[in-house]
Amino acid sequence: QEKVQQSPESLIVPEGAMVSLNCSFSDSASQSIWWYQQHPGKGPKALISIFSNGNKKEGRLTVYLNRASLHVSLHIKDSQPSDSAVYLCAVSMATGGNNKLTFGQGTVLSVIP
């Protein structure tokens, strides 16, 4: 069964800092890797995904995937207080028409003004 581990558990940074979040997964046959953002009392919201080795940039977000080392990272440039949330790494294991995600335990990010 797929296992997803995230680090660090929590992170406090000043506004404007670069944020780096890490995620390791166990199954090299995994499909896409997703990053979700979850604010208190809300459902997770998809931020960015990656399938191929390498990196992908969208706005202030950059994600790096290394399938050989089973590692993915998310970098948030010029962090804002509104970025304060829990960040969830999720691995998609698509089988038989079913898009099932396995989530990590999350990283709690606090951006201090």
Next chain:
Amino acid sequence: DPKIIQKPKYLVAVTGSEKILICEQYLGHNAMYWYRQSAKKPLEFMFSYSYQKLMDNQTASSRFQPQSSKKNHLDLQITALKPDDSATYFCASSGGGAGTGQLYFGEGSKLTVL
């Protein structure tokens, strides 16, 4: 406006009772899911439905029964409630084909079992 509506947002139940969690999505998606998030575990997959048919069930207990009366509805019936069932239950949907497309989540139904 929320595109995935979950009701109720909060509910309290006594051990041994039964509750139904409601989910409606207005995204036009064909696939719907239930996930559970408890204080001690990561967000975990429970069920997936595609075109109102069960695709996958990762819930060991038969006390959890999804019900799809319409294409955009996927309710979750929980019987013989236990304190360990206390969690926030999220409904989600996706519109892509097999293995594609992001999941869109509702805001959750927080269940407390006393």
